[in-house]
Amino acid sequence: MKILVCISKTPDTTAKIAFSDNNTKFAEAGVQWIINPYDEWYALVRAIELKEADPSTVLHLVNVGGADSEPIIRKALALGGDEAIRVNSDNADSFNIASQIAAIAKDGAYDLIFTGKETIDYNGSSIGGMVAELLDLPYISHAVKFDLEGGKAVVVREIEGGEETDKAALPLVVSCQKGMAEQRIPNMKGIMGARTKPLKVTEPVAAETLTAVASFDLPPAKAGVKLVPADNPEELVRLLHEEARVI
Amino acid sequence: MAAKTDNFQSPDYFNVDELLTEEHKLIRESVRNYVKKEISPIIEEYAQKAEFPQQIVKQLGDLGCFGPTVPEQYGGGGLDYIAYGLMMQELERGDSGVRSTASVQGSLVMFPIYQYGNEEQRNKYLPKLASGEWLGCFGLTEPNHGSDPSSMLTNIKDAGDHVILNGAKMWISNAPFAQVAVVWARNENDEIQGVIVERGMEGFTTPTTHGKWSLRASATGELVFDNVKVPKENILPNVKGLKGPLGCLTKARYGIAWGAIGAAMDCYHIALEYSKERIQFGRPIGGFQLQQKKLAEMVTEITKAQLLNWRLGVLMNEGKVTPQQVSMAKRNACEVATNICRDARQMLGGMGITGEYPVMRHMMNLESVITYEGTHDIHLLITGMDVTGLNAFK
Ligand SMILES: Cc1cc2nc3c(=O)[nH]c(=O)nc-3n(C[C@H](O)[C@H](O)[C@H](O)COP(=O)(O)OP(=O)(O)OC[C@H]3O[C@@H](n4cnc5c(N)ncnc54)[C@H](O)[C@@H]3O)c2cc1C
Numbered sequence: 001m002k003i004l005v006c007i008s009k010t011p012d013t014t015a016k017i018a019f020s021d022n023n024t025k026f027a028e029a030g031v032q033w034i035i036n037p038y039d040e041w042y043a044l045v046r047a048i049e050l051k052e053a054d055p056s057t058v059l060h061l062v063n064v065g066g067a068d069s070e071p072i073i074r075k076a077l078a079l080g081g082d083e084a085i086r087v088n089s090d091n092a093d094s095f096n097i098a099s100q101i102a103a104i105a106k107d108g109a110y111d112l113i114f115t116g117k118e119t120i121d122y123n124g125s126s127i128g129g130m131v132a133e134l135l136d137l138p139y140i141s142h143a144v145k146f147d148l149e150g151g152k153a154v155v156v157r158e159i160e161g162g163e164e165t166d167k168a169a170l171p172l173v174v175s176c177q178k179g180m181a182e183q184r185i186p187n188m189k190g191i192m193g194a195r196t197k198p199l200k201v202t203e204p205v206a207a208e209t210l211t212a213v214a215s216f217d218l219p220p221a222k223a224g225v226k227l228v229p230a231d232n233p234e235e236l237v238r239l240l241h242e243e244a245r246v247i
Numbered sequence: 248m249a250a251k252t253d254n255f256q257s258p259d260y261f262n263v264d265e266l267l268t269e270e271h272k273l274i275r276e277s278v279r280n281y282v283k284k285e286i287s288p289i290i291e292e293y294a295q296k297a298e299f300p301q302q303i304v305k306q307l308g309d310l311g312c313f314g315p316t317v318p319e320q321y322g323g324g325g326l327d328y329i330a331y332g333l334m335m336q337e338l339e340r341g342d343s344g345v346r347s348t349a350s351v352q353g354s355l356v357m358f359p360i361y362q363y364g365n366e367e368q369r370n371k372y373l374p375k376l377a378s379g380e381w382l383g384c385f386g387l388t389e390p391n392h393g394s395d396p397s398s399m400l401t402n403i404k405d406a407g408d409h410v411i412l413n414g415a416k417m418w419i420s421n422a423p424f425a426q427v428a429v430v431w432a433r434n435e436n437d438e439i440q441g442v443i444v445e446r447g448m449e450g451f452t453t454p455t456t457h458g459k460w461s462l463r464a465s466a467t468g469e470l471v472f473d474n475v476k477v478p479k480e481n482i483l484p485n486v487k488g489l490k491g492p493l494g495c496l497t498k499a500r501y502g503i504a505w506g507a508i509g510a511a512m513d514c515y516h517i518a519l520e521y522s523k524e525r526i527q528f529g530r531p532i533g534g535f536q537l538q539q540k541k542l543a544e545m546v547t548e549i550t551k552a553q554l555l556n557w558r559l560g561v562l563m564n565e566g567k568v569t570p571q572q573v574s575m576a577k578r579n580a581c582e583v584a585t586n587i588c589r590d591a592r593q594m595l596g597g598m599g600i601t602g603e604y605p606v607m608r609h610m611m612n613l614e615s616v617i618t619y620e621g622t623h624d625i626h627l628l629i630t631g632m633d634v635t636g637l638n639a640f641k
Contacts, residue, residue, distance in 0.1 A: 014256070071269040078273065185280045188311025188324040191273055 001057045003047045004110040006101055006131075007076050007084075009069045010036045010121040023215045026121075035072045038116025038177060040079070045181035046146055047114055048080035058082055060108060064100045066090045070199065077194035078186035084197070089204040092122075092213065098130030099207030105135055111170040112153070117142050117177040128175035138168045144179030251603075253287035255279065255340060257512050260550045266557055267329065274330045278337035281310050286341035290464055291602045294342070297459065299424060299466035303345060308379020312338065312349045314357035316498075321361060321369050322377030328563035332505035332556055339506030340513045342605075343612035344465030346506040351420045352376060354499035356383030356429050359441055363483040363491060368443065372427060384425035386416035386470045387492045393418075394625050395640075397489050401432040401472065403442060403482075410434075410482065412442060412475040418619070422468030423455045429483075430470060431492045441483035441491050450475040462615040463608075497570045500620050501563060504576035507616055508552045510609040511584035514591035515545045517604055521595055532594070541590045548583040555579060571633040578626035581617040588613055 011017070012032035020027040035044075044061070051057040061076050061084040063069050073084045087100040105113055113132075118125040125141075132139030144163070145156035153172050157164045158179070186194075228236045240247045257275075264272065285306055293300045307313055315331050317323025324330075331353075339346035360372050375381040392398050401414025412432060422428070428444045428451075444451055450473040459467060483491070519542055522533030532538050559576045562568040588610035592599040599606050617623050628639050 071273070074269065075273055185277050185284070185310070186273070187277070187309060188274065188315055188326060188330075191270060191277065191311075192319070192325060195270070 001050070001054060001112070002108060002110045003050065003057060003059050003112045003114065004101075004105055004108060005039065005044050005047045005059065005061050005076075005081065006113070006115040006127065007039050007044065007061050007063045007073060008036045008116070008119050009033045009063070009065055009072045010119050013120065017218065019216045019218075023217065024213055026216070033068070033072055035076055036116050036119045036121075037183075038118060038120070040076065040116075041183040042176040042178060042180035043114035043116050043174075044076055044079060044081070045184050046176060047112075048184075049181060050112075050146075050148070051080065060085065060110070062087070062101055062104050064089055064091070064097045064204075073199055074194050075186060077197045077199070078190040079184055080190065082197065084199045086199060086201050087204050088201050091204070091209060093209040093211050094124050094126045095130060095210045096204075096207050098127050098134060100204050101127065102131050102134035103205045103207075104202070105131065111172075113137075113171070113173045115173070115175045117175045125175070128173050132173035135171075135173070137171050137173050139173045139175075140166050140168060141175045143174050143176050146174060146176070146180060253283045255283070255513060255516050257336075257340075258515060258546055258549055259553075260546055261554065263550075263553045263557060267333075271329055271333055274326070275333040275337055278310065278312065278334050279340070281306070282337055282341035282345075286338075286345055287605075290342045290345070291605065291608065294344070294464040294608050295602055297457075297463040299344075300464060301424060303348065304382050304424075305379040307338075307345075307349055307352075308377060312353070313379060314353040314361075314373065314377050317353070317357050317361050317373060317377065321373035322375075323357070323361075323373065327560075328501065329557070329560040331502065332560050335502040335506040336509035336512070336556075338509070339616075340509035342464055342608065343506065343510055343616050344462045346502070346509070347420050347462060347465045347615075348382075350499045350502045350506070351385055352383055354502055355385030355495045356427065358498050359385075359429050359483060359486075359491065359495050360443070362494065363441055363486040364443075365484050367480065368483070372443065376427070381426040382421055382424050383427045383429065384419050384421040384470070385492075385495065386419050386422075386428050386430040387496075388416060388418045390415060390417045394622060396431070396492065397439075399431065399433060399439070401430065403432045403434050403440065403477070405435060406476070409476045409478050410442070412444065412472045412477050414472050416470040418456065419453075419468055419470050420462075420465055420619075422453045422470055423466040425453065428453075428470055429495075430472070438487045439489055439491060440487055442477050443481040443483070444470070444472070444475065444477060445481075448475050448477065460614075461611045463611075493570065496620055497568075497573050500573045500577040501559065501568075503616060503620055504552075504559060504573065504580045505556050507577075507580035507584035507613060508549060508556060510613060510616075511545070511549055511552070511580075511587040514584075514588045514606050514609055515542070515549060517606055518542065518545070518591035518594045521598070521604075525596075538594055541594060545587045545590060548587060552576075552580050552583055569633075571629055574621065574626040574629040577620065578623060578630070581613065581623060585610070585613045585617055 012034050015031045018027040051059050059082050061081040064087045115128040140155045143155045144158050147154045153168045155166045311324050315324035315326040319325040357376050403410040426446050452471045453468045456467040525532045592606045
């Protein structure tokens with residue numbers, strides 16, 4: 001069994017969000033980078049569990065990104081991948097990224113390709129589906145549980161108001177979300193082991209770029225809170241009626 | 248006790264992170280996440296009850312916090328001293344008692360067995376200590392010999408294939424739960440030697456020390472030896488004299504220099520957040536000059552200590568460090584951490600004396616940290632002797 005897990009780098013949830021270059025680029029200075037939590041906590045950890053259950057499993061990681069992605073790739077390797085491939089590209093277009101991953105996936109003939117359900121920064125949710133399409137493989141999105149039974153995948157998805165259980169033959173692409181596995185902390189053995197695990201860098205294949213960011217906007221600043229003294233309910237009613245227009 | 252979410256981030260006023268490798272930062276992040284997940288939610292309750300959270304022994308072993316600088320072939324981490332320092336900083340950021348457990352295991356038990364032991368001893372003890380299957384303790388201090396261990400009374404007498412150990416050790420961290428004790432004793436030639444004593448040996452008991460107001464989540468006890476037969480193969484063969492235990496203390500003091508600053512960082516972090524949220528006289532207390540003075544001094548002292556520790560770590564890695572430099576860093580860290588915790592406690596007003604916040608626990612813990620591994624005065628005398636060449640100890 002060969003598993004490929006897609007690993008993407010996102011800003012830490014506490015990072016201050018600002019833009020540069022006329023609001024077309026995310027200002028990266030001083031930003032703490034982490035592995036996209038959906039990739040790390042759910043996709044990668046579930047893949048590691050599958051490898052623990054069947055040690056003959058080969059577990060590879062792929063990242064499409066610049067050299068500044070390497071710390072998060074090393075962390076992923078510390079958690080448990082066998083080797084990683086970084087496609088040296090900072091293209092932000094989903095189709096281009098999916099094309100790079102598809103090229104790696106084709107080369108490696110993987111039985112399973114895991115992605116996170118989305119990244120916590122751009123919330124695109126599109127890579128998994130595109131990779132599946134490019135490889136002509138079945139795709140199951142938003143998986144909360146993944147098991148192998150007799151060489152087939154049994155996948156539970158969250159649907160409105162309940163759950164759905166799917167079965168699919170391998171190879172297969174699955175996007176993962178909360179429920180698949182529990183977050184792990186890399187231990188010192190893992191961190192030391194990651195030093196010598198292969199991290200291959202390849203150049204991107206030719207692929208189209210279909211979209212470009214025109215501009216980013218921050219949400220409007222929250223309006224201040226207006227405090228109405230407790231002994232003046234008439235004023236509160238007036239404000240709710242005339243200004244907020246909710247009553 | 249309501250466990251608040253622990254959103255700790257360490258201050259880095261002088262971009263000291265740029266002096267660290269990516270691997271160092273990953274190690275720090277891992278230990279910090281461990282503390283947030285397993286220590287912060289439970290530690291206050293254990294400290295209040297004066298109980299040792301035994302589950303941490305296995306957890307710290309799994310994480311790799313025991314003997315990180317011991318070579319991998321013996322189950323250690325094979326990491327450098329900056330990595331070790333960062334681990335101690337993060338553990339003590341959670342609680343000095345947790346860091347003490349790790350310090351004792353790594354620097355005071357595993358280090359002497361690795362450094363002064365033979366191959367059989369290394370293979371027998373180190374992997375089990377590294378994994379947390381066994382807990383160890385270090386017996387140097389005696390009821391009547393603390394700062395002056397060279398006058399110790401605990402002794403071993405030759406009895407053929409074994410020695411007979413008699414005496415008592417006091418204030419021993421981990422003692423009540425330890426499977427093995429590295430004990431320093433005087434032989435018949437008046438030389439200090441290390442012996443490995445195992446729980447279960449006849450005549451060996453470890454009564455618990457009760458009533459501590461400090462390091463309450465760490466177990467402290469005595470080691471009492473009443474004609475204990477210790478096989479000769481348990482004697483550490485490669486060191487004689489006080490330099491044996493002092494060599495261990497240099498490693499542990501190094502960890503304390505980093506650890507105490509971890510406690511200080513936690514108090515600073517909490518005081519800073521509190522000062523922005525607590526409103527008095529219609530504004531956040533952080534807006535008052537008196538509170539800003541405290542915060543500004545805290546972050547200044549933390550920054551100075553961070554740089555001192557980092558440099559000490561580099562010297563340690565290069566094998567160039569002197570025990571006197573370690574003394575200075577240990578003393579400095581304890582001094583600034585004690586002051587920072589007290590100031591932070593005051594900034595929290597009445598809230599500062601409750602277990603709602605970790606500040607008073609840190610403050611009380613540091614009273615042990617400033618005392619063990621050489622008291623504050625003793626480290627001053629070490630520096631004094633080093634710079635003047637004159638011995639003021641006796
Ligand atoms: C919680 C805790 C855990 C500990 N864990 C361990 C452990 O695991 N293993 C271990 O072996 N020990 C341990 N210790 C013991 C610790 O190392 C000793 O308490 C310490 O070395 C001081 O010894 P003492 O308590 O006997 O004080 P004393 O040596 O009696 O000192 C009393 C006072 O006299 C001062 N003083 C002493 N000599 C001089 C001098 N020459 N000039 C000026 N002033 C002097 C000291 O600075 C101090 O203020 C622990 C202690 C505590 C509190």
